[in-house]
Amino acid sequence: MNTVYNTDCLTGMKSMPAECVDLVFTDPPYYQHRANDLLVRKNNGKPRNIVVNKFEFDDFESEEAYLDFMNEVIQELYRICKTGASGYMWCCDDYVSFLTRMLEAAGFKFRKVIHWHKTNPFPAISTRRMFANSMEMCIHFSKGVPNTWNFKSVNEMHNFIEAPSCKGKERTKHRTQKPLKVCIPYIEISSNEGDLVFDPFMGSGTTAIAALQLNRKFLGYEVNPEYCEMIKTRFNEFLEQNKDYKGEIPEVI
Numbered sequence: 356m357n358t359v360y361n362t363d364c365l366t367g368m369k370s371m372p373a374e375c376v377d378l379v380f381t382d383p384p385y386y387q388h389r390a391n392d393l394l395v396r397k398n399n400g401k402p403r404n405i406v407v408n409k410f411e412f413d414d415f416e417s418e419e420a421y422l423d424f425m426n427e428v429i430q431e432l433y434r435i436c437k438t439g440a441s442g443y444m445w446c447c448d449d450y451v452s453f454l455t456r457m458l459e460a461a462g463f464k465f466r467k468v469i470h471w472h473k474t475n476p477f478p479a480i481s482t483r484r485m486f487a488n489s490m491e492m493c494i495h496f497s498k499g500v501p502n503t504w505n506f507k508s509v510n511e512m513h514n515f516i517e518a519p520s521c522k523g524k525e526r527t528k529h530r531t532q533k534p535l536k537v538c539i540p541y542i543e544i545s546s547n548e549g550d551l552v553f554d555p556f557m558g559s560g561t562t563a564i565a566a567l568q569l570n571r572k573f574l575g576y577e578v579n580p581e582y583c584e585m586i587k588t589r590f591n592e593f594l595e596q597n598k599d600y601k602g603e604i605p606e607v608i
């Protein structure tokens with residue numbers, strides 16, 4: 356418990372027992388195959404900045420390879436979820452329907468797509484003739500009827516959330532880090548204290564930090580050792596800031 360393993364999630368999940376997870380909260384690779392590196396120029400024409408939209412962990416051989424991988428992950432998720440568990444899976448607009456259909460084929464029930472409006476997206480550039488990418492989506496699903504549904508006020512139960520992308524002290528060097536603000540409400544609604552929250556794609560460890568802050572347990576995987584170092588740093592900061600923390604000490608192995 357309270358461990359992130361530096362290993363491939365498929366290998367890891369296959370060693371987990373069936374029906375042990377209360378909540379899946381995850382942000383898998385998006386397969387941003389259409390995104391190209393973008394060179395932003397100053398008025399004087401000199402390059403100012405390179406915005407990379409495609410990340411090394413999106414580097415699948417083909418769309419088919421990406422979808423096969425996600426299908427295998429989803430089937431393992433179904434096996435390890437308890438009946439009544441909920442799940443949240445971030446994705447981009449390209450793949451929201453593919454992933455929803457896969458979740459349903461594995462046996463999960465689709466509940467809703469949650470929309471995150473990023474208030475500080477990378478601005479639209481007139482020459483690209485495209486809107487700014489200011490929305491991300493999160494599929495909410497469940498294994499049967501959700502056991503836990505900690506209803507908040509009616510106005511907090513919309514499938515829409517507005518927040519800037521990660522910045523300030525919370526920000527690590529992980530390029531696709533999710534802000535805690537768009538994770539914590541859903542973990543609160545769909546799990547209780549002491550429950551096990553699982554994330555096969557931990558990245559900089561956002562799901563683990565949210566779980567620690569909410570007194571949930573967590574377990575997860577992250578294949579990249581550099582990101583695992585970021586998770587360790589975040590765990591140390593959490594312990595430093597929460598000297599009275601009495602739960603299991605979080606670790607990365």
Ligand SMILES: C[S@@+](CC[C@H](N)C(=O)[O-])C[C@H]1O[C@@H](n2cnc3c(N)ncnc32)[C@H](O)[C@@H]1O
Nearest residue numbers: 363364382412532533556558559561577578579
């Ligand atoms: C979109 S990022 C997650 C970011 C995370 N939500 C955060 O806030 O930092 C996806 C992560 O999945 C990891 N990943 C990709 N393939 C993996 C695999 N087979 N097993 C475990 N982790 C993997 C990547 O290295 C990347 O850090």
